[in-house]
Amino acid sequence: MKKESSMVTALREHLESLTEKQKQEIRDKYFTDNRPKGWVSIEEHLPTMYAIDIVKGYTLFKVKDINGNEFESAVSDHNIWYYHAKEEGITHWYNEEN
Numbered sequence: 093m094k095k096e097s098s099m100v101t102a103l104r105e106h107l108e109s110l111t112e113k114q115k116q117e118i119r120d121k122y123f124t125d126n127r128p129k130g131w132v133s134i135e136e137h138l139p140t141m142y143a144i145d146i147v148k149g150y151t152l153f154k155v156k157d158i159n160g161n162e163f164e165s166a167v168s169d170h171n172i173w174y175y176h177a178k179e180e181g182i183t184h185w186y187n188e189e190n
Contacts, residue, residue: 127187128187129187129188130186130187130188131156131184131185131186131187132184132185132186132187133184134174134178134182134183134184134185137187138167138171138173138174138185139151139170139185139187140167140170141167141168141169141170149168150167150168151166151167151168152164152165152166152167153165153167153185153186154185155177155182155184155185155186156182156183156184156185156186157180157181157182157183158181158183165177165180165185
């Protein structure tokens, strides 16, 4: 437990030592969603489950199939979801996140 505590302390100290510019670079590199908004092809980008839905086990996304029908689909593991989506004829999902 002591080692974990020292690791947490070291991380906290490191993060506190960063300049605002360095913090912004980290946010831009690791925490920015660059996926396009609106209808997105599943061949370009996949929807990913939101952390807030972890207890529920999935996130619902609006999707569209090859015939243009719109409906909802539950996404947990997006890599597995891709193959189920292909079987169901899903071609696009709606990204409304900012």
